[in-house]
Amino acid sequence: MEVVTGALPSVITKLAGLAAGEYNLQKGLKGEIKFLQEELESMKAALEDISRTPAEQLPNNDKIWSRNVRELSYDIEDSIDTFMVQCKDKGLGKQHGLKKVIDRSLHLLMQPKVRHKIAKEVREIKSRVMEVHERRRRYEVNLGVDKPVTVDPRLFTQYTEMKELVGIEEARDEFINNFLTQGNNVPMKQGKTVSIFGFGGLGKTTLANAVYEKIRAQFDCCALVSVSQTPDLKRLFKGLLNDFGKSINEQILDESRLIKVLREFLQDKRYFVVVDDIWDISVWKRIRCALPDNDVGYTIITTTRIADVAEQAGSAYKLKPLSSNNSRKLFFRRIFGNENKDNNEEIEKCPDDELAEVSDRILKKCAGVPLAIITMASLLACKVRNKLEWYVVYNSVGTGMENNMDVENMRKILSFSYYELPCHLRTCLLYLSMFPEDFEIDKDRLIRMWIAEGFIQWEKQGKSPFEIGEFYFNELINRSMIQPIYNFYTGMVKSCRIHDMMLDLICSFSCEENFVTILSDIDSTSPSSTIRRLSLQNGKKSHVMAQATRNLLQHARSVVIFPAAVAQVPAAGSCRFLRVLDLEHCNLSHTDSLKYLGNLYQLRYLRLYSTHISQLPEEIGNLQFLQTLDVRSNPISILPSSVVELRNLMCLDIDETTRVPNGIGNLTCLEQLSWLRIDDSTINIIEELGQLTELRFLRIRLDKWNDKLLGCLHKLQKIQELDIKVHRGPHNIGGLDAWVAPRHLRLLKAEGICWFSTLPAWVNPSLVPDLTCLEIAVRELHQVDLDILGRLPALRSLWLKVDNKNLGILQGLIVSPGSFPCLEFCHFVKFVWPVVFQKGAMPRLRELWLEPLFYVREARGVASSDGGLDLCLGNLPSLQDVFAELRCEGASKEEAEQAKAALTHAGDMHPNHPRHSIWIDYEGALAPVLIPCVSFFPPCAIFSRFVLLQS
Numbered sequence: 032m033e034v035v036t037g038a039l040p041s042v043i044t045k046l047a048g049l050a051a052g053e054y055n056l057q058k059g060l061k062g063e064i065k066f067l068q069e070e071l072e073s074m075k076a077a078l079e080d081i082s083r084t085p086a087e088q089l090p091n092n093d094k095i096w097s098r099n100v101r102e103l104s105y106d107i108e109d110s111i112d113t114f115m116v117q118c119k120d121k122g123l124g125k126q127h128g129l130k131k132v133i134d135r136s137l138h139l140l141m142q143p144k145v146r147h148k149i150a151k152e153v154r155e156i157k158s159r160v161m162e163v164h165e166r167r168r169r170y171e172v173n174l175g176v177d178k179p180v181t182v183d184p185r186l187f188t189q190y191t192e193m194k195e196l197v198g199i200e201e202a203r204d205e206f207i208n209n210f211l212t213q214g215n216n217v218p219m220k221q222g223k224t225v226s227i228f229g230f231g232g233l234g235k236t237t238l239a240n241a242v243y244e245k246i247r248a249q250f251d252c253c254a255l256v257s258v259s260q261t262p263d264l265k266r267l268f269k270g271l272l273n274d275f276g277k278s279i280n281e282q283i284l285d286e287s288r289l290i291k292v293l294r295e296f297l298q299d300k301r302y303f304v305v306v307d308d309i310w311d312i313s314v315w316k317r318i319r320c321a322l323p324d325n326d327v328g329y330t331i332i333t334t335t336r337i338a339d340v341a342e343q344a345g346s347a348y349k350l351k352p353l354s355s356n357n358s359r360k361l362f363f364r365r366i367f368g369n370e371n372k373d374n375n376e377e378i379e380k381c382p383d384d385e386l387a388e389v390s391d392r393i394l395k396k397c398a399g400v401p402l403a404i405i406t407m408a409s410l411l412a413c414k415v416r417n418k419l420e421w422y423v424v425y426n427s428v429g430t431g432m433e434n435n436m437d438v439e440n441m442r443k444i445l446s447f448s449y450y451e452l453p454c455h456l457r458t459c460l461l462y463l464s465m466f467p468e469d470f471e472i473d474k475d476r477l478i479r480m481w482i483a484e485g486f487i488q489w490e491k492q493g494k495s496p497f498e499i500g501e502f503y504f505n506e507l508i509n510r511s512m513i514q515p516i517y518n519f520y521t522g523m524v525k526s527c528r529i530h531d532m533m534l535d536l537i538c539s540f541s542c543e544e545n546f547v548t549i550l551s552d553i554d555s556t557s558p559s560s561t562i563r564r565l566s567l568q569n570g571k572k573s574h575v576m577a578q579a580t581r582n583l584l585q586h587a588r589s590v591v592i593f594p595a596a597v598a599q600v601p602a603a604g605s606c607r608f609l610r611v612l613d614l615e616h617c618n619l620s621h622t623d624s625l626k627y628l629g630n631l632y633q634l635r636y637l638r639l640y641s642t643h644i645s646q647l648p649e650e651i652g653n654l655q656f657l658q659t660l661d662v663r664s665n666p667i668s669i670l671p672s673s674v675v676e677l678r679n680l681m682c683l684d685i686d687e688t689t690r691v692p693n694g695i696g697n698l699t700c701l702e703q704l705s706w707l708r709i710d711d712s713t714i715n716i717i718e719e720l721g722q723l724t725e726l727r728f729l730r731i732r733l734d735k736w737n738d739k740l741l742g743c744l745h746k747l748q749k750i751q752e753l754d755i756k757v758h759r760g761p762h763n764i765g766g767l768d769a770w771v772a773p774r775h776l777r778l779l780k781a782e783g784i785c786w787f788s789t790l791p792a793w794v795n796p797s798l799v800p801d802l803t804c805l806e807i808a809v810r811e812l813h814q815v816d817l818d819i820l821g822r823l824p825a826l827r828s829l830w831l832k833v834d835n836k837n838l839g840i841l842q843g844l845i846v847s848p849g850s851f852p853c854l855e856f857c858h859f860v861k862f863v864w865p866v867v868f869q870k871g872a873m874p875r876l877r878e879l880w881l882e883p884l885f886y887v888r889e890a891r892g893v894a895s896s897d898g899g900l901d902l903c904l905g906n907l908p909s910l911q912d913v914f915a916e917l918r919c920e921g922a923s924k925e926e927a928e929q930a931k932a933a934l935t936h937a938g939d940m941h942p943n944h945p946r947h948s949i950w951i952d953y954e955g956a957l958a959p960v961l962i963p964c965v966s967f968f969p970p971c972a973i974f975s976r977f978v979l980l981q982s
Contacts, residue, residue, distance in 0.1 A: 035082040035454040037101030038108040039075040041485050043068055045111045060150050070160050071107075074100050082454055098544065103159055105563060109586060109608045110152045116632045196237065197364070197401075198357035202350075203241040210346060211246065211330060222324055224331040224345030226309075228338055231532050232402025232441060233350045235334040239305045242332060246303065248911075248946050250330070252276065253303040258318070259469035259531070260310050261551060261569050263595065268293060268321060271304070293321040301327045308469065308531075309335040312343050352399025352436075361401060362394055365408035389421045396428055396444075398436035402530060403444050409511035410448050438532075445536050452510065458486050459503050460512050463529050464541040465566040465591045467551065471516060473526045474504060475703075476613075476638065479659045479682055483611045483635030484588060497681070497702060497727070520856050521778060521804040522827035547589075550596070564589040567596035592617055600624045606631065613638040620644065629653040640664055640684075652676040658700075660684070681725075687732045687756070696722035705730040705754075709737070721746040730754040736763040736785065741770055748773050751801075757783040764788060764810055772799055780806040786834075790816040796823055806830035808860075811838055814845065821850025821872070832860035836885050846872040855909075861885065864917075864930065870906045877911045879904075883918040883952060886930050904937040913938055913947035927951050 254274030478500035551568035629650025652673025675694030696719030848871030938947035
C-alpha cells in the first residue's frame with residue numbers, strides 16, 4: 032500500500048486469493064472478482080504513471096481521479112478483510128464444552144449470510160470501479176511524463192566525523208574566538224549568552240553542536256536540548272537535568288518545581304547549555320528562568336531563524352552561507368566520495384570534467400545553503416553521471432533561483448527531491464508526518480509501523496519484511512530525506528530525525544492526499560470525510576477538533592497519540608479497520624481505552640510502552656494478524672495465556688520482570704523477543720525457545736544458568752543480536768564455550784556470572800565480520816587473544832572482563848599498532864597493569880575505562896622502559912574520556928600514588944585534554960580524584976548526542 036497507489040497492491044493480491052477458491056463463494060462471483068482484479072491492475076499502472084509528475088504540474092482532473100481511486104482501494108480492502116475475518120473461527124480456540132459447540136454452530140449458520148453479503152459488496156464495488164473508469168474516459172485524464180527512477184544501491188552513507196564536516200572548523204573557531212574567549216583562547220569567566228540565527232538549513236544546529244563538542248570539557252556540567260515550534264517545557268527541563276546527571280522523581284515535578292531544581296543545581300556550577308531552535312521569545316524567557324546567573328561563570332548558546340528573537344536572547348551571530356569553495360567540497364564529496372578525497376588543491380574541482388559546468392550552475396541555485404547542497408547532491412548521487420541527465424535536474428528545480436535562497440526556493444528543491452523518490456519511498460517518508468517536529472523516531476518502531484500498514488511487500492523478495500524495511504530506511508538516509516542518529520556504543524543507527532523544512536513539506540502533501548490527519552496546537556489539518564491515519568499531538572487546543580473527528584475514525588488505519596493529547600484517546604472499538612495503534616507514554620491507568628481491544632481484528636501493531644497498565648485483556652488472543660506487541664515499562668507481572676495464539680507475531684517487547692506463559696514456542700514467526708525471563712516457574716520455556724528459529728534479536732534473563740540453553744542457541748542460526756543475563760547462582764565458567772556464533776552476529780552481551788573459559792574460536796575476523804558490539808567475560812586472556820580481537824574489522828564497542836590475576840597471569844598486555852581500527856568505546860575489567868597502547872592502535876577510541884586495573888608490584892616494568900608507569904595514552908589520537916580505578920595489591924601507598932600520577936599526567940599532556948577520573952582502591956576504600964573539575968556524565972547523556980550533518 033502506497034501513497035501513490037493506495038491499497039491497490041494488497042487488494043489485487045487479496046482478490047487473487049478469493050478467486051483461487053480458498054473461500055466458498057457464490058456461483059458466478061469469481062468471474063466478477065477476476066474483472067475487478069484486471070481493472071484495478073490497469074488503474075494501479077495509471078496511478079504510477081501519474082505519480083512521476085509533481086503535483087503542481089498535474090491537471091486538476093488527474094488529481095481528483097487519483098484521489099478517488101486511492102480512496103476506493105481502501106474501501107475495497109476493508110470489505111475483503113472483514114469478510115476474511117468473518118470466515119475464520121474467531122476466539123473459538125480457547126473455548127470448551129457446550130459453549131464452544133453452540134458458538135461453532137452459530138458460526139456455521141452465519142456462513143451463507145456472510146457469503147451473500149460479500150457477493151453484494153463485490154457487485155457494489157464493481158459498480159464503483161466502472162463509474163471511476165467511465166469518469167476517466169469522460170474527462171480524458173492525461174498521464175504525466177514518464178521519468179525513470181534509479182534506486183541508490185548503497186545501503187549506508189558513511190557520515191563523517193565532526194572535524195571533517197565541510198567549513199565547520201573555521202566557523203566554529205571564529206565563533207569561539209569572537210564570542211566565548213577573552214583573547215589568547217582564554218575562556219571567559221563571567222556569564223555569556225550568544226544566539227546563532229539564520230535561514231533554515233544553513234547549519235545552525237551543526238555549528239552549535241561543533242562548539243559544544245569543542246569546549247564542553249571546560250565546564251562542570253553541560254547539556255544540549257531542542258525547543259521547536261511546539262515546545263514541551265516540562266520535557267525540556269527534564270532533558271536538561273538528565274544531561275547534567277541530576278536524578279529526579281519524574282512523576283511529581285511540575286514545571287515550576289523543575290525550574291527551582293535546575294536553579295539550585297546550577298547556582299554554584301560553571302555550566303554550558305545549548306538551546307536549539309527557539310521560535311518565540313516568551314518561550315525563551317521561561318527557559319532562561321531555569322538558567323541562573325552565578326559567580327562561577329556559564330555559557331549559553333541559542334539558535335533561531337528569527338533575528339528579533341536572537342537579539343533579545345543575547346549577543347546575535349548571523350550565520351553565513353558556505354563559501355563557493357566549501358559548497359563545492361560538500362557537493363562533490365557527497366556525490367563522488369573517495370574519488371575526490373585526494374584533491375589537495377586550494378580550489379575544489381569536479382572529478383568529472385564533463386559535469387563541471389552543470390555542477391556550478393546547480394550550486395548557484397543552492398546559494399551556499401548546506402541543506403540545499405546536500406539534498407541536491409544526494410539526488411544526483413543516485414543518477415547516472417551524465418551531463419544531459421544532470422541538466423534535466425537543473426532545469427526542473429526552478430528558474431530565477433541563482434544565488435537567491437529563500438523559503439519558497441528551498442521548498443522547490445525539497446519538493447523536487449521528494450518527487451524523484453521511488454513510489455515506495457515516498458509512501459514511507461510521508462508516514463513520518465505522523466510524528467511532531469524535533470521528535471526522535473526510533474528506527475525499529477518506524478519500520479514495524481510500515482510493515483503493519485502494508486507499505487513493505489516482501490513475499491517475492493526472499494528476505495524478511497524487517498530487512499527490506501531497513502533497506503528503505505537506509506535509502507531515505509542516503510537521499511538525505513531523514514537524518515540518522517547513532518547509538519554511541521554500538522555505532523548502529525538507532526533512530527532518525529527529519530529536518531523541520533522537510534517535515535513541513537510532507538505534512539502539506541499528507542493533507543492534500545488525505546494520507547495523514549494531524550491534530551496539534553500548530554499544524555492541525557482539517558479532517559476530510561474519512562480519516563485514514565490520525566496523529567494526535569499537542570492536544571491543548573485541539574480537543575474540540577478531536578471530539579468532532581471521532582465519528583470519522585471508522586476507517587482509520589493508523590492512530591498515534593502523544594502524551595499531551597492523552598485525554599483524546601478514542602475507544603478501541605471505534606476503529607474497526609485499525610492496523611496501527613501507538614499510545615507510548617499515554618497514561619491509561621484511569622481509562623477504559625483498552626476495554627474493546629480484542630475487537631480490533633485487523634490490528635498488526637500495538638505499542639503500549641509506558642502506559643501505566645498492569646495487565647492486558649485476555650481477548651488480545653483475538654488479534655490473529657498482530658505482528659508487533661510492545662508493553663515495556665509497565666508493571667505487568669505476566670502476559671495473558673492467549674498471547675501464545677498470536678501466530679503472526681514478529682516482535683514481542685516486554686520487561687525482564689514480565690513472565691510469558693507456556694506455549695511461547697507456538698510463536699514461530701518471532702524475529703525479536705526482548706526480554707524472555709526464565710526462573711524456576713518457567714524453566715520449561717527454555718526448550719520451547721529452540722522452536723523460534725526466525726529470531727534475529729533475543730534478550731534473555733536467567734535467574735540461574737541452565738545447560739539446556741546451549742542446545743536451544745545452536746538452533747537459532749539467524750541471530751544477529753544476543754543478550755544473555757544470568758543473575759545468581761555459582762559462577763558459570765565454560766557454559767557457552769561450545770556455542771558457535773552465526774556469521775551475521777552483530778552484538779553479543781553475556782552479562783552477570785556467565786564466563787567463557789578462553790576466547791572462543793569463532794571470535795575471528797573471518798567468522799564474525801559484522802560483529803560491532805562485544806561484552807563478554809573470558810577467564811584466561813593472553814596476548815594472542817587480544818591481537819585476534821584487535822583484528823575484528825567492525826568492532827566499535829568492547830567490554831572485556833578477565834580473571835588473569837587470580838590465575839597468576841601477571842604480565843601486562845600490549846595493544847598493537849593497527850589493531851581495533853573502528854573501536855570507539857573500550858572497557859577493560861580486572862586487567863593487570865600495565866596495558867600499553869602502541870602508536871597506531873585504536874585510532875578512533877573516544878572513551879576508555881580501566882575498572883579495576885590491578886596494580887601488582889611484580890608486574891611493574893614488563894612493557895615499558897620507565898618502570899611500567901606509562902600506558903602511552905598519548906598514542907590514542909581521538910581520546911575524549913578516561914576512567915580508571917586502580918586496585919593496589921602488594922604495592923605501597925607511594926607506588927600507588929605514582930601510578931595515579933602517571934595516569935593523571937598522561938591525561939594532562941594529551942593534545943585532546945580528555946576528561947579523566949581516577950580512583951585508588953586502598954584495600955576496598957576508594958579515593959576518587961576528578962581531573963579536571965568535571966562531573967561524571969551518565970551513559971544516557973552520551974546516547975542523546977547526535978549530529979545533524981550540514982543542516
